Amino acid sequence: MKTADAIRWSNARYHDLAAARYDAKWGITYDGVGQTQVTRKLRKALGRAPGRYGRALEVGAGTGYFGINLVLAGVVGELVATDISSGMLRTLSRSAADLGLEVETVRCEASALPFADGSFDLVFGHAVLHHLPDLDVSFREFRRVLRPGGEIAFCGEPSRLGDGLAALPKRGALAFAPLWRALIGARSRPTWNGAGPTEEEVLERVVDVHAFTPGALYAPAHAAGFERVRVRGEDLMAGLFGWANRTFESTAEPDAVPWAWRVYAHRGYLALQALDRTLLEPRLPAGLFYNLLVSGRAPG
Ligand SMILES: C[S@@+](CC[C@H](N)C(=O)[O-])C[C@H]1O[C@@H](n2cnc3c(N)ncnc32)[C@H](O)[C@@H]1O
Numbered sequence: 001m002k003t004a005d006a007i008r009w010s011n012a013r014y015h016d017l018a019a020a021r022y023d024a025k026w027g028i029t030y031d032g033v034g035q036t037q038v039t040r041k042l043r044k045a046l047g048r049a050p051g052r053y054g055r056a057l058e059v060g061a062g063t064g065y066f067g068i069n070l071v072l073a074g075v076v077g078e079l080v081a082t083d084i085s086s087g088m089l090r091t092l093s094r095s096a097a098d099l100g101l102e103v104e105t106v107r108c109e110a111s112a113l114p115f116a117d118g119s120f121d122l123v124f125g126h127a128v129l130h131h132l133p134d135l136d137v138s139f140r141e142f143r144r145v146l147r148p149g150g151e152i153a154f155c156g157e158p159s160r161l162g163d164g165l166a167a168l169p170k171r172g173a174l175a176f177a178p179l180w181r182a183l184i185g186a187r188s189r190p191t192w193n194g195a196g197p198t199e200e201e202v203l204e205r206v207v208d209v210h211a212f213t214p215g216a217l218y219a220p221a222h223a224a225g226f227e228r229v230r231v232r233g234e235d236l237m238a239g240l241f242g243w244a245n246r247t248f249e250s251t252a253e254p255d256a257v258p259w260a261w262r263v264y265a266h267r268g269y270l271a272l273q274a275l276d277r278t279l280l281e282p283r284l285p286a287g288l289f290y291n292l293l294v295s296g297r298a299p300g
Pocket residue numbers: 008011012015059060061062063064065066082083084085088108109110111125126127128131132133
């Protein structure tokens with residue numbers, strides 16, 4: 001069992017090491033596609049079209065995927081981006097500067113936010129809550145820095161069932177990986193070089209501390225005093241497809257994976273996301289999906 005400090009330290013170090021290649025690894029873009037993705041997720045979390053937020057705080061902003069795209073989409077006026085990793089924030093600042101945006105970055109951690117009470121209209125994040133060792137304290141901080149009536153919205157949190165389901169496409173893809181590499185003509189990536197796991201691989205086992213049931217995500221928001229707390233699920237077919245493809249790709253030398261395959265994997269993922277969105281998400285319980293989203297409103 002790791003201490004809260006060890007989890008925070010591992011997260012900062014892991015994400016510092018990942019920062020330079022993060023956007024390429026996750027296909028992050030600051031264009032119409034990125035803006036549509038994040039606006040859609042925020043709409044799902046809130047249960048309605050997002051309004052315009054004057055001043056917004058992003059927790060665990062990483063390289064800027066969610067916050068920068070929300071600014072570009074006109075949903076957020078002034079963005080304050082925070083993260084425990086200075087490496088991630090440096091990449092974010094470079095991307096913001098390239099896009100001609102002014103974004104304030106602050107290195108801090110989610111359970112100790114260096115901001116005055118009531119100073120934001122929206123506190124949000126993407127794929128960050130599952131890294132936090134002290135969720136109750138963090139949600140109390142989110143509420144403290146929000147103005148009365150302000151909102152929280154967190155998206156992209158792994159669900160417990162989804163985490164278990166992810167093992168199936170991973171196992172299947174590993175079994176069929178030699179056939180897949182032969183079909184697309186990719187060289188295999190050596191799995192053992194005699195040097196043992198890399199520092200990133202060791203840290204990767206420590207950085208994720210939660211996979212949530214809907215109730216486990218609802219509880220800290222409710223306990224912190226948020227009203228109208230709602231938890232929703234997204235990505236099922238898209239999740240299965242995405243995990244299988246990422247596992248296939250991880251067995252090949254990255255430069256040996258043909259461009260046509262990457263285009264197919266990306267387009268297929270978007271098509272299945274549309275299927276999930278229109279057919280499955282309105283009908284199935286949140287806990288069945290890969291990702292959970294939570295929102296709530298500060299009283300007042
Ligand atoms: C999976 S990344 C997601 C980054 C970004 N939100 C995105 O969607 O691309 C998680 C981010 O949370 C940050 N993080 C981890 N633990 C944190 C903590 N205790 N406080 C603040 N940020 C943290 C990491 O440094 C990393 O940038």
